[in-house]
Amino acid sequence: xxxxxxSAEARVVLLAHLSKTIAKLRANALSYGDWIELxxxxxxxxxxxxxxxxxxxxxxxxxxxxVAYANLGYLYAHYLTDYAKAEANYLKGIANDPRAVNTYRNxxxxxxxxYKQGTSAAEDILKKGIAKLPxxxxxxxxxxxxxxxxxxxxxARTAYDAAIASATAQFVxxxxxxxxxxxxxxxxxxxxxxxAAEKVRRAVALLHEREPAL
Numbered sequence: 001x002x003x004x005x006x007s008a009e010a011r012v013v014l015l016a017h018l019s020k021t022i023a024k025l026r027a028n029a030l031s032y033g034d035w036i037e038l039x040x041x042x043x044x045x046x047x048x049x050x051x052x053x054x055x056x057x058x059x060x061x062x063x064x065x066x067v068a069y070a071n072l073g074y075l076y077a078h079y080l081t082d083y084a085k086a087e088a089n090y091l092k093g094i095a096n097d098p099r100a101v102n103t104y105r106n107x108x109x110x111x112x113x114x115y116k117q118g119t120s121a122a123e124d125i126l127k128k129g130i131a132k133l134p135x136x137x138x139x140x141x142x143x144x145x146x147x148x149x150x151x152x153x154x155x156a157r158t159a160y161d162a163a164i165a166s167a168t169a170q171f172v173x174x175x176x177x178x179x180x181x182x183x184x185x186x187x188x189x190x191x192x193x194x195x196a197a198e199k200v201r202r203a204v205a206l207l208h209e210r211e212p213a214l
C-alpha cells in the first residue's frame with residue numbers, strides 16, 4: 001500500500017531494506033530480529049496486516065520476550081483499531097519485560113483515550129509501572145498529570161511533590177553522593193491539621209513507599 005507520508009526517495013530506501021530483510025529470512029526463518037525488522041518496515045509502508053503477521057510470528061518464535069507483543073499492542077491501538085487485542089498484547093509485553101517503560105506509557109494512553117475509560121485501568125497500570133521502575137520519573141509525572149486532569153488536585157500535588165523529591169535524589173546519586181531529602185511543612189511532627197501540611201505528609205509517605213532507601 002502507498003504511504004503518503006513517505007517521499008519517493010524514502011520509499012525506495014525502505015523497499016530495498018525490506019527486500020534485504022526478506023532475503024535474510026529466506027536464509028534463516030528463525031531469526032527473531034529479522035521478523036521484528038520485517039514488521040517495522042511493513043508498518044511504515046502501510047501494510048498493517050503484514051506487520052501484524054510478522055510480529056505475531058516473532059512472538060511465536062520467542063514467546064518470552066516483550067518487543068513483538070509491545071509492537072503488536074501499538075499496531076492494534078493506532079492502526080488496526082482493535083483495542084482488546086492492543087491491551088492483551090501490551091499486557092503480555094509487560095509480563096515478559098516488566099521494565100519496558102514505553103509499554104506502560106503506551107497502554108496508559110490506550111486506557112486514557114480509547115479503551116476502558118472511566119475505570120481505574122489507567123491509574124492502575126501507571127502504579128504497576130512505578131512499582132517495577134521506581135526511577136521512572138516520566139511515569140510518576142504522567143500519574144500526577146492524570147490526577148490533575150481528573151480534578152484530583154490533592155493527589156496531583158502529592159504525586160508531583162514525590163516525583164520532584166525522587167528526581168532530586170536521583171540527580172544527587174548520579175553525582176556520587178548520598179541524598180538527604182526533606183519536604184518542608186509548618187507542621188511539627190503532625191502537630192497541625194491543615195490541608196497544606198497533610199499534602200506534605202502524603203508526599204512523604206508516597207516517597208517512602210516508592211523509594212524506601214531515601
